[in-house]
Amino acid sequence: MARYIFITGGVVSSLGKGLASAALGALLQARGFTVRLRKLDPYLNVDPGTMSPFEHGEVFVTDDGAETDLDLGHYERFTGVAARRTDSVSSGRIYSNVLEKERRGDYLGKTIQVIPHVTNEIKDFLAIGADEVDFMLCEIGGTVGDIEGLPFFEAIRQFSHESPRGQCIFMHLTLLPYLAASGELKTKPTQHSVKELQSIGIAPDVLVCRSEQPIPEKERQKIALFCNVRPEAVIPAYDLKSIYEAPLAYHAAGLDQAVLDAFGITPAPRPNLGVWEDVVDRLANPEGEVRIAIVGKYVQLEDAYKSIKEALVHGGIANRVRVQVEWIDASVFDAEDPGPALEAYHAILVPGGFGERGTEGKIRAATYAREKKIPYFGICLGMQMACIEAARSLAGIPDAGSEEFDHEAGKRRFTPVVYHLKEWVQGNHKVERKLGDDKGGTMRLGAYSATLKDGSRVAQIYGTTRIEERHRHRYEVDTKFRKDLEAKGLTFSGMSPDGKLPEIVEHEDHPWFIGVQFHPELKSKPFDPHPLFADFVRAAVEVSRLV
Incomplete structure (x- = not known):
């Protein structure tokens, strides 16, 4: 069974629980363990699919x-x-499951x-796949003390109490604010956060303390004493130039060792951090720089395009180059020439x-990208806009x-080159959708295969x-326009296996102009970059050398 x-998090939100969880997972992998990570979110939406990116x-x-x-x-x-x-569940999903069971009569009146029905549902979720990995890392969204998060905190308390001794530990992420006026790091918010946890029956085994200033040894000792944590389990977490420095930084701070000590795993396997050392070296020692413009709709919040960035x-x-990303609101170009704003960039991405x-x-x-021969990468709507642009400018x-x-x-204002998809094949069955269907979970979602044209870029x-x-x-994109568009040089170079749905288009007479209906950014990793993004940046590098 997994450990x-x-x-959990305290004091304030957005401290980096997700990053700390991911970095710890990478460190445990580096020591030879298998891991799976999960997120429990307290909001009442069933999932974030219908939430605005600004939210x-x-x-x-x-x-x-x-x-x-x-x-x-x-x-x-x-x-x-x-x-x-x-690996992801919200309060909305938990309550929805409970209410569905109640309507079916599963609770026998x-x-x-x-307690116990909602907390039992959460515990059932936690137990899924427990025999598949060595470690299960479960992040609780929000901060301790949030009213909507209380069922999750109670559920993990129960889960730990019901599990064999030594099977569960708690890692708590807090903030040590620095008061410039007095020149002091203040530990009291962390103490109160831990006290809040203890009041609901959870005692942290490891404390990760975010700080903008070095944490003196006496402050670590003080935190350990007042929070009932071993001094070596008080882990400093400082700001980093890149999030990909986190595994090495947390290892140097002793996070993975503190976790293994809390489980009593001794002697701990030695970590192999070569992959992360190479990633950090490439980031710290680039051999050039390219500027790429992201022309999007939600650019005011960079997290809306987190995976793309x-x-x-x-x-x-x-x-081995530094990518300088610049965010440009697409609506700025609705009524003006984008040339003056885009001419300083080596490539353009439309998400x-x-x-x-x-x-x-x-x-x-x-x-602009097509006419000026600037590398263009259109993703999802970005591909659809490229097809509409070709239809207007080239296909009459x-x-x-x-x-x-x-x-x-x-009302009808356009010739619909892009149409509402009403049915498609998923696996071995046909999926049907209507315009009036619920919005949540009704899109074409998840992994689908595509067949690429031989010899295409x-x-x-x-x-x-x-x-x-x-x-x-x-x-x-409607395939009835395929013949006209391909006659003007926009090749449909990737199609669904049944040949009905366009997956990729590219301009044959352009150095690098590709649109994809899917989201390749979701599968890219620092140690395994997605080939489309790697080649897109390569094309931008070539442009930068010509400038």
């Missing part, structure tokens, strides 16, 4: 089609372990209560999004557009003609 590490950042999609918290992206990027639907960093690692706002600006960005369809925008406007980049990538969309 469980429960990661919750990026929605990370798993191979099996779950829409999850962006922290699962960190987990995958640091450990390489593909997340599953069972009992009064339904948070990280995948570009991975592409830089592959080419996904929902709704009409900013789409004309994305189309203008695609026109001046009113080309998307059914998505006509639906929002309530993408086939050369992948090194194969059969790929599998993750999707999240409900609109598709």
Whole structure:
């Protein structure tokens, strides 16, 4: 059975629990252990799929089609372990399951209560796959004391109490604020946070203390004394230049050793950190720099495109260059020439999004990239805008557009080059959708295969003609326009295995112009960059050398 590490947070949110969890998972892997990471979110949404990116950042999609918290992206990027639907759960999902069981009569007429019914549902979730790995790392969203998180804290307390002794430990992440006026790090918020945990029956075994200043040894001793934690289990966590320094930094601070000591695993296997040393070396010693513009809709919140930004960093690692990402609001180009703003960049990336706002600006960005021979990477909506741009500019369809925008406007304004996907094949069965269906979980989600055209640029980049990538969309490019677009040089170089759904397009007469319907950024890792991002950055490097 797996050993469980429960990661909680206190004092303030956004301290980096997800990053600490992912880095710890990578360190345990480096010592030869197998790991799986999970996220328990207290919000009442069933999943983040219907939440605005401005509310919750990026929605990370798993191979099996779950829409999850962006922290699962960190987990995958640091450990390489593909997340599953069972690795993410919210209060909304838990309560939904409980109420469904109540309606079916599964509780045999009992009064339904948070304890034991909700907490039992959470514990059942925690136990899934417990025999598959050595360590299960479970991060609890929010901070201790949040009213919505109480059922989760009670559930992990019960789970630990019911498990064999030494099977579970608790790691608590807190903040040590620095008061410049007095020149002091203050430990009291951490003490109060731990006291709050202890009041609900949880005693942390390891404390990870975020701080902008070095933590003096006397302060570590003080924290250990007042929080009832061994001094060597008080782990400093300082700001880093790159998140990929975290495994090495946490190892140097003793995090993985403190965790193994808490489990009584001695002697601990020696870690092999060569992969992370190479990643950090490539980041710290680049041999050049490229500037890439992301022309998107949600650029005010970088977390909305978290995986894309990280995948570009991975592409830089592959080419040993620093990637300078600049965020540009696509709506700025809706009524103006993008040339003056984009001419300083070596490549342009247009990401996904929902709704009409900013789409004309994305189309203008695609026109600029095509005409100026600047590398262009269109992802999901970015591919659709590239197809609409080609239809308008090259194929003689001046009113080309998307059914998505006509639906929002309530009338037909465009020739729908992009249409609402009403049915598709998933595995061995047909999926059907209607415009009036619920929004949550009704898109084409998860991993699907694609067949690439022999001799195409993408086939050369992948090194194969059969790929599998993750999707999240409900609109598709209509293949009835394929002949006209290909006659003008926009090749449909990747299709679904049945040949009905376009997956990739590319301009044959362009140095690097590729649009993909899927989300390749979701599978990129610093030690295994996605081939499309690696080659996109390579193309940007070539442009930078010509400037």
